[in-house]
Amino acid sequence: MYELLQAILANSEEKDALQQLIFALDGSGKRYFLRNEILQAFSQYCHQSQKPTYFYYSSSIGKLIQYTHEMILAEGSTWLVVRPKIASQEVWRLTSELSQFDFMSPQALLDVSDRLVNADEPNILEIDLSSFYEASPSISDPRNIGQGLAFLNRYLCSQMVTDPHYWFELLYLALSKLQYDGIPLLIGKSIPSGIHLARQIHHAIKFLSEQHPEEPYAKFRVDLQELGFEPGWGNTAHRVLETLTLLEKLIDSPQPALLEAFVARVPAVFRVVLVSVHGWVAQEDVMGRDETLGQVIYVLEQARSLENKLREEITLAGLDMLGIKPHVIILTRLIPNCEGTYCNLRLEKVKDTENAWILRVPFGEFNPEITNNWISKSEIWPYLETFALDAETELLVQFSGKPNLIIGNYSDGNLVAFLLARRLQVTHCHIAHSLEKPKYLFSNLYWQDFETQYHFSLQFTADLITMNAADFIITSSYQEIVGTPDSLGQYESYKFFTMPHLYHVVDGIDLFSPKFNMVPPGVDERVFFPHSQIEDRNPQLTKQVQNLLFHQQDSQIFGDLEQPYKQPIFAVAPITSIKNMTGLAECFGQSQELQAHCNLIILTSKLNLDEATNPEEAREIQKLHDIINRYHLHGHIRWLGMRLLSRELGEAYRVVADYRGIYVHFALFEAFGRSILEAMISGLPTFATKFGGSLEIIDDRSDRFYINPTDFPGTAKRILAFLEQCDTHPEYWQEISTWVSQRIHQKYNWQLHTNQLLSLTKMYSFWNLVSPEKCEARVRYMESLFHLIYKPRAEKLLNGQ
Incomplete structure (x- = not known):
């Protein structure tokens, strides 16, 4: 980052651009700016100054602006929080005339942030947890963040190779402590050390190799106890032999795969x-x-x-x-x-x-x-x-x-x-x-x-x-941990921050x-399963849910569909501003082409203002009714304000899939998105917000199914492109349906x-x-x-x- 800043200040054109950008932001009257505001202001500057495209994306200042997540204009200086790579934030201060730049500590940034809200307290409590993680092993590559178990397996195996006697004694100690309500498990008191354990494993393996593989443990329990081995190694001679052999191999040649396999067999959780x-x-x-x-x-x-x-x-x-x-x-x-x-x-x-x-x-x-x-x-x-x-x-x-x-x-x-x-x-x-x-x-x-x-x-x-x-x-x-190149992770947001008059968090979590x-x-695959799995569907329930979604009159249902057999766009979410059902309705209302192709069916838990339990719900309910009226969506929308039983909801996804519909998750931000899993495993092609965990669920390498919930025209265009491809190639909908269902089944299941x-x-x-x-x-x-x-x-x- 030092070299990048030096290059900007050494280039008169780029230095002038940075100065003009700061002037433009300063003129807004605000002092604290976030990434989207900074990018928008820089884009406007480039457009007004007729800068070539490369200047926005690949010039030194363009790169700096892309890396900048926060900017503070205060006390004659410009403060930048830059993020040159995932999980790595730096603080830099530029002087007003852009003649000098300095690398600053998080404490300095938090102090100046406090002064923005008139909360200058030199002796405020500082919370710094970095020292508690310094001596612990740490992941070095940001791409491996979140893979702690794999890291520990590799680390422990490397330590066992470096100092095998010490680490095997620790492993012996851990195994010897296992018990259930006073009943010793795995290792008895007659095995006093790791060295003795290694010898006894050899004798036990020899004994077990002479037994019939399916011999029940009860038949040879006493023999193993005489060797020092208590219950917990397995239920048959073959299973016990396998487990002890895993441990013997781990002692002789520590490898992560062996350690993982052995630990999975240790009876330690009841x-x-x-x-x-x-x-x-x-x-x-x-x-x-x-x-x-x-x-x-x-x-x-x-x-x-x-x-x-x-x-x-x-x-x-x-x-x-x-x-x-x-x-x-x-x-x-x-x-x-x-x-x-x-x-x-x-x-x-x-x-x-x-x-x-x-x-x-x-x-x-x-x-x-x-x-x-x-x-x-x-x-x-x-x-x-x-x-x-x-x-x-x-x-x-x-x-x-x-x-x-x-x-x-x-x-x-x-x-x-x-x-x-x-x-x-x-x-x-x-x-x-x-x-x-x-x-x-x-x-x-x-x-x-x-x-x-x-x-x-x-x-x-x-x-x-x-x-x-x-x-x-x-x-x-x-x-969820460290976000994307464009956004901070949820845990990353706790790295450093101020709570004026309360405390400063200088280092709040070790992301590595x-x-x-x-x-x-x-997902519960007894309830949520592909629509093509006809043998597991209840025809009576299908008919009931179909009527509910498309035809039934009820005080908790708004809207009659003029053409109920058009492809449905389906959405399920609570009525909150973050879940953004109002944004989806407005996107649909602004697109005559979408209305020509599809009906919009939304499922929330509430429909009427008198059901709201807080002001936010009331605002969103009223806003949704207003949007329906403003865009004359009567005849094109069904709004169900009711809670469905799980089996009814599962069938609702499948019924929408029967109509070759799609699912849209329009949240402004979604940490993960449970309904995305439910829709996809049911076989519904799914469009989901690009802000949050849905990026990883959909794994959309061709960028077809990510949507920006603040870009209504862009979202409509993306959905229409999919529908038109389905019209041109009728097999395409089924290909996507099969793919999304298999993805959830294989990667997002409770057994894993x-x-x-x-x-x-x-x-x-x-x-x-x-x-x-x-x-x-x-x-x-x-x-x-x-x-x-x-x-x-x-x-x-x-x-x-």
């Missing part, structure tokens, strides 16, 4: 807690409210998959003969005023499982008028600490012991998971799904303006605590830490997710064992932030201050 605190968690027609629906579906499906996989692992390890069973609990809050649902039921079995349960614990009754009812996620913060303490007691009773893994969901669920994991000394997995900070522009700089409504001081502090305290982090996509792992979720999740749990539990001092220091720091910042602010909110 009891799992999934924390989803605020989500109105129940089943069937009460699966969450709009702000939590995706989370509730996620944890229910994850719980089913985990219980099934753990049961399989226990059986293959030969532990079912000891009466060991998996136990999975979804921990949420009990809501006394449950509005006719089961959310006031303490314990509810998860359907299609043998031993997975929803455990509901009530909030402490600080104010029953509040705590007896559902509480929005922005107001839930004061109740989480006492909830965690009460939940600890309930979990220990329910499990009759401690869990092996606690999974937090969203900011609030992860804070509870952090408190529980810390007290119980249990592995903590952090899943955010979608971090709130990047969704709201300048949410940290102007946090005090948002505080009454959103309480960002609590949320952002909770995020910092939990993402750093967690043993490992699961994300659904790469961009191996704790980050991409493990996308799946659960296999990876359990492997991560085992590996990071081992990692914490071999480097406990590094983790302990970091978590102690997080405890300090909780007690000194989070807790006092939560108490103020509870007291109405």
Whole structure:
């Protein structure tokens, strides 16, 4: 970056261009500019100055502007936050006459940012976590960020080659600690060391090679115990032999593939807690409210998959003969005023499982008028600490012991998971799904303006605590961590930022830490499956859903289609500004060609203003009605404002596919996009926002199905191009339909997710064992932030201050 800035200032044309750009931005009266504003201003300058095309894209100043994500004009200087490559931000300051440029620290940028809002505090608290990661192994190539498990496998194998005796003794120590309710697993007390273990493995392999491969473990259990091996190696002679052979090969020749295969077989996880605190968690027609629906579906499906996989692992390890069973609990809050649902039921079995349960614990009754009812996620913060303490007691009773893994969901669920994991000394997995900070522009700089409504001081502090305290982090996509070349990742936005009058985050997260792992979720393929899978479809349900989508009259359905058999454009989303249903309707309304080709069918949970639960919903509902009237979309649009059961929703996707329709996800930003998975696996060609995780789901190498939700003409043109190609080549729609369905089935499925999740749990539990001092220091720091910042602010909110 130094060379690039030097080249600009040494070139009179480019230096003048930069000066003119700064003058233009300065004339707007603003002082803080984001990337899109900077690019737009530079584009206008190039157009007005009749600069050649190369000047915008490939001149030195063009490259600088492309790299610049923030610009501040303050105190006679121009401050640039540039991002020359993914996960790497630099701060540079240019003097007013552009005679000098200096590399600056994040602290300096945060100070000048504070002064923009009259919040100059030289002694403000600085949060810097860099030292806690310095001594830990770190990923070097940004392309490998999010592949922490693979990195740790390679790292540990290299260490075992370098110092085999030391690392094998650590591996022995980890294996010898395994037990279930006092029952020793894998290694007995008669094997006192790693060296002795290696010798006994050789004897055990010789013994097992003489047994019939299908000989049940129970028949030779005593023989293995005499050699020092306890249950857990396998359920047959062949399985035990395989597992011990893997370990022997790993000792002799450490390789990542061997380590991964062996760790996958280690019986170390039996009891799992999934924390989803605020989500109105129940089943069937009460699966969450709009702000939590995706989370509730996620944890229910994850719980089913985990219980099934753990049961399989226990059986293959030969532990079912000891009466060991998996136990999975979804921990949420009990809501006394449950509005006719089961959310006031303490314990509810998860359907299609043998031993997975929803455990509901009530909030402490600080104010029953509040705590007896559902509480929005922005107001839930004061109740989480006492909830965690009460939940600890309930979990220990329910499990009759401690869990092996606690999974937090969203900011609030992860804070509870952090408190529980810390007290119980249990592995903590952090899943955010979608971090709130990047969704709201300048949410940290102007946090005090948002505080009454959103309480960002609590949320952002909770995020910092939990993402750093967690043993490992699961994300659904790469961009969730570090974004794209054009945009910051959600976690990357926590790297450095200011909360004026509260604190400065100088270094908030190590993006290169191996704790980050991409493990996308799946879909329930019993409910969501290809429309061509006729044998699994219910003709009566198909007819019912078809009538609902195209013909049925109902107070919760708006619009009659003049030509119901035109190709449908289908969209499913809550009625929020981020999900942008109003933008899709306006895009459709502005394109007469789209209206000629298609009908628009949208499914939200609400239709009428009196159903809105907050001002944002009311605005979006009214705006959508206004757009329909303004563009005279009557006869071209169906708006269903109702919650469909899962089986009905699955069939809705398939019915739209029967009509050779398409699915459009028009969100302004989408962290991942569950409905995209559902639509694609159903066989619907899918167009989705290019801002967020959908980029990785669709994997659109030819750039045909990405859309810019702020570019209505461009989106319409892209959809029409696809429809016209389908008209010209009738087989094209089916080719795309088959491709998208197979992509989801092969890459986004719960079996893959659960296999990876359990492997991560085992590996990071081992990692914490071999480097406990590094983790302990970091978590102690997080405890300090909780007690000194989070807790006092939560108490103020509870007291109405």
